[in-house]
Amino acid sequence: MTTNTTTQAAPGTPVLEASGVTMRFGGLTAVRSVDFTVNAGEIVGLIGPNGAGKTTFFNCLTGLYIPTEGTVRYQGNVLPAKPHLVTKAGMARTFQNIRLFANMTVLENVLVGRHTRTKEGLWSALLRGPGFKKAEKASEKRAMELLEFIGLEGKRDHLARNLPYGEQRKLEIARALASEPGLLLLDEPTAGMNPQETRATEELVFAIRDMGIAVLVIEHDMRFIFNLCDRVAVLVQGEKLVEGTSDVVQADERVVAAYLGEPFEGAPGDAEIAEVEAAENGADTPGTTSTKGDTP
Amino acid sequence: MTTTETHETTPVIPLPEAGARLALAVGAAATLASTFLSWTYTTDFPGDLTVTGYPGGLQVLTLIGAALTLVYALATFGVRGLGWLNPAGTFTPVLLLALGTFATTWYTVIAIAGELGGIVNLEPGGFIAAGASLVALLAALGLPLPRDTDPTSSRFTRATAPIFGTAHGRLKQPKALNTWAEIGIIIVAFAIGLFVAAYGIDTPYGELFVGFLIITGFAFGAIARAGLTTRLSALTTKHRQVTVGAAFAAAAAFPFTQDTDEFTLLAVSILIFATVALGLNVVVGLAGLLDLGYVAFLGVGSYTAALVSGTTASTFDVKFPFWAAALTGAAASLIFGVLIGAPTLRLRGDYLAIVTLGFGEIFRIAMGNLDGTSGPNITNGPNGIPNIPDLKLFGYDFGAEHTLAGFTLGSYANYFWLMLVCTAIVVTVFARAGNSRIGRAWVAIREDETAATAMGINGFRVKLIAFALGATLAGLAGTVQAHVQHTVVPEMYVFAGPVPPSSAFLLAAVILGGMGTITGPLVGATLLYVIPTKLQFLNDYQLLFFGIALVLLMRFRPEGIIANKRQQLEYHETDQTAVPEDTTLPPGTVGVSKAGA
Numbered sequence: 018m019t020t021n022t023t024t025q026a027a028p029g030t031p032v033l034e035a036s037g038v039t040m041r042f043g044g045l046t047a048v049r050s051v052d053f054t055v056n057a058g059e060i061v062g063l064i065g066p067n068g069a070g071k072t073t074f075f076n077c078l079t080g081l082y083i084p085t086e087g088t089v090r091y092q093g094n095v096l097p098a099k100p101h102l103v104t105k106a107g108m109a110r111t112f113q114n115i116r117l118f119a120n121m122t123v124l125e126n127v128l129v130g131r132h133t134r135t136k137e138g139l140w141s142a143l144l145r146g147p148g149f150k151k152a153e154k155a156s157e158k159r160a161m162e163l164l165e166f167i168g169l170e171g172k173r174d175h176l177a178r179n180l181p182y183g184e185q186r187k188l189e190i191a192r193a194l195a196s197e198p199g200l201l202l203l204d205e206p207t208a209g210m211n212p213q214e215t216r217a218t219e220e221l222v223f224a225i226r227d228m229g230i231a232v233l234v235i236e237h238d239m240r241f242i243f244n245l246c247d248r249v250a251v252l253v254q255g256e257k258l259v260e261g262t263s264d265v266v267q268a269d270e271r272v273v274a275a276y277l278g279e280p281f282e283g284a285p286g287d288a289e290i291a292e293v294e295a296a297e298n299g300a301d302t303p304g305t306t307s308t309k310g311d312t313p
Numbered sequence: 314m315t316t317t318e319t320h321e322t323t324p325v326i327p328l329p330e331a332g333a334r335l336a337l338a339v340g341a342a343a344t345l346a347s348t349f350l351s352w353t354y355t356t357d358f359p360g361d362l363t364v365t366g367y368p369g370g371l372q373v374l375t376l377i378g379a380a381l382t383l384v385y386a387l388a389t390f391g392v393r394g395l396g397w398l399n400p401a402g403t404f405t406p407v408l409l410l411a412l413g414t415f416a417t418t419w420y421t422v423i424a425i426a427g428e429l430g431g432i433v434n435l436e437p438g439g440f441i442a443a444g445a446s447l448v449a450l451l452a453a454l455g456l457p458l459p460r461d462t463d464p465t466s467s468r469f470t471r472a473t474a475p476i477f478g479t480a481h482g483r484l485k486q487p488k489a490l491n492t493w494a495e496i497g498i499i500i501v502a503f504a505i506g507l508f509v510a511a512y513g514i515d516t517p518y519g520e521l522f523v524g525f526l527i528i529t530g531f532a533f534g535a536i537a538r539a540g541l542t543t544r545l546s547a548l549t550t551k552h553r554q555v556t557v558g559a560a561f562a563a564a565a566a567f568p569f570t571q572d573t574d575e576f577t578l579l580a581v582s583i584l585i586f587a588t589v590a591l592g593l594n595v596v597v598g599l600a601g602l603l604d605l606g607y608v609a610f611l612g613v614g615s616y617t618a619a620l621v622s623g624t625t626a627s628t629f630d631v632k633f634p635f636w637a638a639a640l641t642g643a644a645a646s647l648i649f650g651v652l653i654g655a656p657t658l659r660l661r662g663d664y665l666a667i668v669t670l671g672f673g674e675i676f677r678i679a680m681g682n683l684d685g686t687s688g689p690n691i692t693n694g695p696n697g698i699p700n701i702p703d704l705k706l707f708g709y710d711f712g713a714e715h716t717l718a719g720f721t722l723g724s725y726a727n728y729f730w731l732m733l734v735c736t737a738i739v740v741t742v743f744a745r746a747g748n749s750r751i752g753r754a755w756v757a758i759r760e761d762e763t764a765a766t767a768m769g770i771n772g773f774r775v776k777l778i779a780f781a782l783g784a785t786l787a788g789l790a791g792t793v794q795a796h797v798q799h800t801v802v803p804e805m806y807v808f809a810g811p812v813p814p815s816s817a818f819l820l821a822a823v824i825l826g827g828m829g830t831i832t833g834p835l836v837g838a839t840l841l842y843v844i845p846t847k848l849q850f851l852n853d854y855q856l857l858f859f860g861i862a863l864v865l866l867m868r869f870r871p872e873g874i875i876a877n878k879r880q881q882l883e884y885h886e887t888d889q890t891a892v893p894e895d896t897t898l899p900p901g902t903v904g905v906s907k908a909g910a
Binding site: 061079081099100101104105109111112116117118119120121125128129130131132133135137138139142143145153154156192193196 | 667741742745746749750751752753754756757760761763764765766767768769770771772784
C-alpha cells in the first residue's frame, strides 16, 4: 500500500515535542510539567497506573484540552488547541472507549476520516461537477485501500455498530489513518481483546510504522508494550517517572513500586503498630497501650 | 435476528384451518355483496347509502377492503397467478385487511346509528355487512398466525405478535422481470398512490375521511407485511431516476383530478408545509441540531417577498420580478440564519433548542411591532401586508384560470406547479448535500461531536452551513407562500398553532415522517396537514384524537413512517436483516469514559 502522508519527516527527527505540559482542573493537577518527544519512525509507549493522567495528556496533545502550561509542537510548529486543526496538521487519534460513528457504515466512517484531506464544500456538492465526482471517487478508493489494510473490505456497507468489538477497534484505526497522519495516537488499542486479537493489533501497529507513521500508544498490556515499543515512558500521578527502552523501564524499581506499591523495609515496624493501636484505643484510655510482637 | 424458537404460527382462535379459510372467503364475499345493498333508510347520513345495487360513500371503502381481503385470502391459499401479492407468505396481511374491513364497516354502522339516533335507522343490508365482516375477522383469527411464545416478552408484545410479527428475511425470491416491466410497476404504484392521495384530500365529509384513514392504514400495513413495499423499494432504488420522475409526474397530475380550486389550495398549502419540513430535515435530521424556531425563516422569506412584491401596503415602493424576489427572500433568510447561528451554534443540544425557540418568538413579536408606533413602520404590525399581487411570469398570469387539454385549471393550480418546482429544488439540494463530504460531516457531528472534531471536522463551521442552508430553503418556500396567501401577518409564524406551518408542527412532521429521509417529511407533513383539516367535525376533540394518533405512531414506529436505513436498525435491533454476525458487544465497550476521551 502506498502512503502519501502530508509531511514525512526523516527518521530520527522529532515529530512531536511536548515541553512542560501541565494540566490543572481546579486544584487537581492531572499532568505536571511533562516533557516528551516522539521521533519519526518510532513506536513510543506511554504507561502508568490507572488515573496517572495518560488520557488527559493525550487530550492535551490533541487539542481536546488546552494545557494550563507548556507547549506542544508537531514537526517544529506549535499546535493550535483545536482538535480539528491538530488532525489537519497531521496527528490523528483513537479513543479509549470506542467512538465510532455508530449509525454510519464502515465505509462512511473511513470517508469521514478523509475530511481534512478533501476540500469539496457545499457548492460543489450541490453542483456535482466533474471535480466533485473525481474527488469522491479518489476518497472512496483510498478508503477501500485502508479497509483492505485492516481486513474489513468485505464489510464496507455494514453499520459500524454491528461490527464485532475487535473490528470496531480496527475500524477506528483505519478512520484515523484516513486523515493521513504523520503521528498516530492510540489510546488502549487492545483493551478488551483476547491474546490472538492483541497479537494481530501488534502486527497492525508494526505495519503502520512501516508506512512511515510514528505511533504513540497508551496501553496496560505490558507484554504488548514491551514487544512493540522502541521507547517507553512511565507516567505516575501526572509526572513522568522514567523514560527509556523496555529493559531500562522494566528494571526500574520505581516503576514496579508505582504499580505494586512500596515494599516494606524489613519487618512491620513496632512503632507503626503502636501508633495504630494508640489511635484505635483513642481517647478512652490514653497511655495504656502495650506493644505486641506480631501483627493481628 | 428473530429467535425462531419462540415464534411459532398458530391460530388465535382454534378453528380447523380448512373451515377458517372457507369462513374467511365467505365472510369477505358476503361483506362485498352487502355493499350493494341499502344500509339505511334516509339520506340524512352523508353519502347516499340508501341505494340498492350501487355502493356509495363509506360503502365504497368497505367494498375495497372486502375485495382486497378476498384477493389476499385467495393469494395466500395458493391460487395461481396471485402469489406475487404476498411474497412473505404469512397470513398477517389477510388478518390486517379483515381487521381494516371490519373496522371500516363497524365504524360506518355505528356512525349511522349514532348520528341518526338509534339502530332502527339501519336497513338489513347494514346488519349483513356488520355480521359478514365480523365473520371474516373471526375466521382470519382462526388462520395460523405468527405468535410470540417467549415468556420474557411483555404480555402486550405477545398479544400483538400476530399483527406485528415480522415478515422480513423470509421473502420468496422474485421472478426476474425485464426493465420495462419494472418501470411499469413503479409507474402503476405511483398512479395508485396519486389516486389514493387525491381521494383522501377530496373527501367531502369527515366520516368518509375517517373511514378512508382506517382502510388505508390497514391496507398499507397489510401490503408492508406482505413484503410488497420491500419489493417496491428494491425496484425504486434500482430505477432511481424513473422513480423520482414518476413521483413528480404523479404530483404534477394532481390539479387535473380537481374540479374546483378548494382542494388545490389545500394541496399547495401541503406542499409549502412539506417543503419547509424537508428544509428543517437538513438541520434536524442530518446535522442533529434541534431548531424550535424554524418557522421564522419561512417568515423572513415571506415578508421579504411581500415587501418587494409591489403591493400598495408595502413600505418599499419596489416591484421585483419573481425570480429576483425569490432570491432576495432566500438571501434574507440566509443572512438571518447566519446571524442567529453564529453566536448560538457553539452551544450544544438543549441550549440551542432554547435559543432557537426564543428567536422564533422574537421574530413574530418584532414583526408585530414594526408598525410605526413602537418602532419604524416596515411591516404594518399585526395587520400584516395584504394585497400581495398575483405573480406574472413571462406574461403568464398566475391569478387567472387557464384551460389546458380540455381541463379548466384554477389559479391555485399555477401556484401548485410553482411550489412543486420549489419542492424539486429542495429535494435535489437535500439529496446532493446529504450524500457528499459535507453531508457525511453533518451525520458525524450528529453521531459524536467529539469524535467528529478529532477526525478533523470543524464542528462550528459545518453546523453553521447546515443551519444557513436550512434557513435558505425555508426562505425560498416563504417567497412562494406570500403570493399564494396574498397576505402576510405575524400570526402565521407561531411556535405552536392550529394551522400547520408552525415550528412544532414542522418538527413533528420531520420526526413523524422519518428523520434524515426525503420521503419521510413529505409524507409526515401531508398527514399532519390533512388529518387536522379533515377532522374538524370532531370540534373540541380534534386535538385529542390527533394527539392520541401521534402517541400511538411513536409507540409502534419510533423511527417514523419512512425509516431511513440507519434508524430502522437503531430502533429494531432484534429483527434486523443485514447483520450476519452476533451484534452484542462485550461489556468492555460500554466502559466508563474518561473525561473528554
